[in-house]
Amino acid sequence: MIVESSLTETRRIVRAARQQGRSVGCVPTMGALHKGHVSLIENARKDCDFIVATIFINPTQFGPNEDFTRYPRTLDADLELCRAAGADLIFTPPVSAMYAESAQTIVRVTRMAQVLEGAHRPGHFDGVSTVVTKLFNVTEPDRAYFGQKDFQQQLIIRQMVLDLDEPVEIITCPTIREADGLAMSSRNRFLSVDERQRASQLFHTLKLAESLAAESTLTPPEIAQQMTNHLKSVNGIDVQYAVIADSATLECLAERSDFAVALVAAKVGSTRLIDNQILRFR
Amino acid sequence: MIVESSLTETRRIVRAARQQGRSVGCVPTMGALHKGHVSLIENARKDCDFIVATIFINPTQFGPNEDFTRYPRTLDADLELCRAAGADLIFTPPVSAMYAESAQTIVRVTRMAQVLEGAHRPGHFDGVSTVVTKLFNVTEPDRAYFGQKDFQQQLIIRQMVLDLDEPVEIITCPTIREADGLAMSSRNRFLSVDERQRASQLFHTLKLAESLAAESTLTPPEIAQQMTNHLKSVNGIDVQYAVIADSATLECLAERSDFAVALVAAKVGSTRLIDNQILRFR
Secondary structure: OEEEOOHHHHHHHHHHHHHOOOOEEEEEEOOOOOHHHHHHHHHHHHHOOEEEEEEOOOHHHOOOOOOOOOOOOOHHHHHHHHHHHOOOEEEOOOHHHHOOOOOOEEEEEOHHHOOOHHHHOOOHHHHHHHHHHHHHHHHOOOEEEEEOOOHHHHHHHHHHHHHHOOOOEEEEEOOOEOOOOOEOOHHHHHOOHHHHHHHHHHHHHHHHHHHHHHHOOOOHHHHHHHHHHHHHOOOOEEEEEEEEEEOOOOOEOOOOOOOEEEEEEEEEOOEEEEEEEEEOOO | OEEEOOHHHHHHHHHHHHHOOOOEEEEEEOOOOOHHHHHHHHHHHHHOOEEEEEEOOOHHHOOOOOOOOOOOOOHHHHHHHHHHHOOOEEEOOOHHHHOOOOOOEEEEEOHHHOOOHHHHOOOHHHHHHHHHHHHHHHHOOOEEEEEOOOHHHHHHHHHHHHHHOOOOEEEEEOOOEOOOOOEOOHHHHHOOHHHHHHHHHHHHHHHHHHHHHHHOOOOHHHHHHHHHHHHHOOOOEEEEEEEEEEOOOOOEOOOOOOOEEEEEEEEEOOEEEEEEEEEOOO
């Protein structure tokens, strides 16, 4: 496994692999890797001959009052996980190599990036779509792998790739969960024992939505209200949103639909968590 | 020479050429080709083994009150010029293939795209940078060729390529001029005989700036004032700007500099023309 911080050298190594006829899979990460990331690399390993994981804590996707500085940095452990999962190349650029002082270009997905996470984290998705475009341009993958946990993110990246004709296929991989259902996240390590226990209520809220969709005749707004009520009944959870949206456009659903996703965001103590669940209405 | 309107087929043809070890040059155009475009294709022919010219009148770079509908469409003559200049592949996508109804992604260069043309044509450069990114993603060229006549455009595309790590080298080719100095432009055909004669005053204004820079001790603002005065002395020319700017950032220059460009924009009758000249101060 090669660890490389230079953009041009990374591009050269990937191109050499492609020259040998190997297909290229890319797994963009911000480090602080967990089993969710490992499963992305393992999925890439199944489909592709040469796997590039990128580790870059992208400053432009954090708001001024967000947790960029405290975001966990665990490079040695990350590299070990990447090696064990079968990555061939780890691209770890410094911030200065990714963003020159003169940099002034953004890639912006408009409508879909304004709701939900986009509404709560202004500018976040501009940072995501811009850095992902850059990472694709450096690593030139055939396929790139994202987790379903960040549902809106993978949808926005799919939209961007479609709209800009980026020559890469986006693969969304299932959310990996702890035993009690909490979605794996690099931010889970910020939770106290108490908060960690409460955090699984996001999952239980989604399970509630899933069963109400499958077994009741409630409308999406009615189910969303029950989700909100459920979350609000837990002390120490600050609900940011609990909605049922069209799983292709993220527009909130008024009526039952074959393309529905329940999405929640909540602060547990000072840690902001998100999760989601595809719904099947009966 | 192949003429192809499908994105996927164009990508396949270019990739097949690359597979054979051929380097790829791209010349993006909006058709209505003239000797300026021909020189771009000829320059590409010198550097590259496989030349793709694109012909696409991009609606998103025209403002609501601009000349999208009257922009000249001369496909048969364009293809003849491309063939004679040595292009291998002409990509002529329909608007519907480039912009789905669901499309919502823009590539935006910020600072540099807000001045001069950007100030007079709001949204114009969003359209340019977005479509050029798309054309690069479809044709995956090693090099792409732009005319110096659109000075701000080539600078913005360079900035975008740099900022987004797009794997393409931008080559700027000299402006091609008529005998009286008027820069070749697809819009010149809109000029009446009378307007056509007056239009060469843009060039003479730039020559005035060039000689004042080389031979006087005037500052850039003083020279710019003389340019404006000169243009205003011509009946039927509506000056939009006449400035001397830093040739890398497009910020207006207060002092003489080694990196200076004079830029003019003016309406001659109903036709908007632009031109520019790199300056060498003595």
